[in-house]
Amino acid sequence: MLNLWRMIRRTGRVAEPAPPAPAEQLPAAGALGGSVQIRHVDAGSCNGCEIEIGAAFGPVYDAERYGARLVASPRHADALLVTGVVTRNMAEPLLRTFDAVPAPKVVVAVGDCARNCGAFAGAYGAVGAVRDVVPVDVEIAGCPPRPEAIVDGLRKLTGR
């Protein structure tokens, strides 16, 4: 316990200084008022984007300081964070998750697969990109996108 306390004292703050806020904001940001609860949906990802999302919510990038928080249920959520190309098996669950979110709701497509099928374009198991199944409000490019890019995309929603 004393060791942990010493480690906390020695490490101090690891969160990097906040970069300037993105210039453009989504119209939905006003209704959310600086608080965005996020449900992550893996629609058929290779888990590269998941690792970057984990990093974005870790201590270094600390997306929680802008008012974004990952939650356990789509009913608690304001935003769906969808990763990966939408596979045949995940198209129906994605639609149902979208329906379970109370309005006003936004969808964030994370990664090149979610935006335009990426490496899986034309594959037999893929239905299409996320926007072919549910309406998408924000797209975050990259394969996988850097945590800075994910945090920047989420700040367009929180407005902070």
Next chain:
Amino acid sequence: MTALGLAGAVVQPVLIVAGAPVLVGVMRQVRARLEGRAGPGIRQPWRDLRKLFGKERIAPRGTSEVFRVAPLVLVATTLVITVVAPFVTVASVLNPVADLFVVVALLAVGAVALALAGLDTGTAFGGMGASREVTILALVEPTLLVAILALSARVGSTNLGDVVSSMVREPSRVISPVSLLAAVALVIATVAENGRIPVDNPSTHLELTMVHEAMVLEYAGPDLALVELASAMRLSVFLGLLANLFVPWGIATTATPAALLAGVLALVLKVGVLGAALAAAEVFLAKLRLFRVPELLAGSFLLSLLAVAASYFLA
């Protein structure tokens, strides 16, 4: 009904409703700082609540009135406690309701209402969360009753206001084996009843370890806001009772504005320090395995029994 009781009945609910989300914000901020994060700021829970109250209300298919009424029952029972129990003033506007048994029963009614709502959704997680919550509740309620009974036995009254005012009059009672044993038992009961580490993790997303979160998974919008507000208020109520039962100084005993102001400031300070200490302690603790939780709670019940025994033998 005295002027002091009336003043408490107005000041206490306003203070606790406004302050409870801030307390949660402070605790999250303390935790974030110890983890090396920047943290979202102490006003974040209020931002969350304001947004949730403006969202769409969704009741899942197949749920009944139980599901819809539970958040209201939870908030209402907690509000009654904030009106009558001694937080800012020792006098109560409804003296019979400020009784130890009534207050613990009101807390149990709220918890049972939420457990029934969890069952009502018919989902696997709702039922699992409800069964775990009731298991913990059945072990915590006797501890609460017996531990506070140990304090009231010396006073000869189970009225919480009388217990606290006797502590104010005779400060030597605060440092006694009875108080010490009861305090440890009540701290464990508070941690368990509010779903904090090591019994439950309030920020978990791992479905298999959830207790409180599992019951409220289906709530959305304003209903979720009520549940979250009530949870924050219950934490403040528990910490406020804990503070006033063992460190009662500062509580208002006369109905002057200066005494009331001192009472408010003392409560904010005591609950704030307790909350920050609880959040800091959580950083150093891991969650207990669910099957080890009854051992912890049985230990706290044993301490409260010893406190009652000590209160009779050392009287």
